[in-house]
Amino acid sequence: METVLQTMHKWVQEYIRTFYSDDIEIQRAIVLKEEHTQQVTVLSRELAKHLKLSVHDQILAEMIGLFHDIGRFKQFTLYRTFNDALSENHALLGLKVIAELDFFQELSEADLSILHFAIANHNAKLITATDNSRQLLFAKIIRDADKLDIYRVLEPFLQPSDGTGCNEMFLQSFIHGRQCDYAQIKTYDDRKLVRLMWLYNIYFSWTMLKIVERGYVDKIIDCLPKTPLMEQGVKNLKAYIKAKLKE
Ligand SMILES: [Fe+2]
Missing domain, CATH: 1.10.3210.10 (Hypothetical protein af1432)
Incomplete structure (x- = not known):
């Protein structure tokens, strides 16, 4: 081998x-x-x-x-x-x-x-x-x-929101911790939101810890518009990450 x-x-x-x-x-x-x-x-x-x-x-x-x-x-x-x-x-x-x-x-x-x-x-x-x-x-x-x-x-390509925002369907997926269809990505903010949705699909706490420690999660959140739906999604995500890290 x-x-x-x-x-x-x-x-x-x-x-x-x-x-x-x-x-x-x-x-x-x-x-x-x-x-x-x-x-x-x-x-x-x-x-x-x-x-x-x-x-x-x-x-x-x-x-x-x-x-x-x-x-x-x-x-x-x-x-x-x-x-x-x-x-x-x-x-x-x-x-x-x-x-x-x-x-x-x-x-x-x-x-x-x-x-x-x-x-x-x-x-x-x-x-x-x-x-x-x-x-x-x-x-x-x-x-x-x-x-x-x-x-x-x-990471080096991350830019603040260009104001286009995320589509409603993606935000609902994000709030409920689901994955979405990449073909539906329309805006630059959608693309960043998909990176956050990926976190619900990380399998091992080893990986989650490295992603969090390297600051990737907070950097992406900082580059997304702060709407009420987004804030709700972020809150849910943070609770999910916390539980995952305890596994
Ligand atoms: Fe690949």
Whole structure:
């Protein structure tokens, strides 16, 4: 397992380099995803270790982190966007890249099915129902690790409300702690509110603590309009976070 992991690291590094470009905009996008991949790889392993998983499972979590966004590089090169709705689902695109790599045959069928499931579900609104508890566990790990790093990536781009506000449906979802449909995002404030709704979908207190400690929650709240519905949603969210951290 350790040897395959090393082969994978080397392959990913070389693969990403093939997308490097002299075009500043493309290069910036590729490096952004390269750094995200590196961070999520480390965070996935850390979380698996925190959960006291076996070394074998820690390595599997690391592999999933390493490959979860492998479809991003083709996606940006083909469509010049990271928006799945405007191009194609980058998780499924990634699975096509993976299907062509011989070294994945070194993994057992069970491990491979976990890896496929976790990657296919990493960017879904909710995890597809499964009876396989291991598929579910690894999907939860990658989703938490991914979100934790996305908060880091987005932080420098956070801007105060531009006055457009959030749509009523999103605010109701937020108040009730539900997830929403990304395709319904219309305003910049909607987009920030979605980042807060994600918190209801964080699985492990380990992740929640890191998100809170790094100040991401308060920074996003500060950048949203302070309407009565929003205040209610924030109050509910804070109570939810407090309970989650006690788990
Ligand atoms: Fe992704």
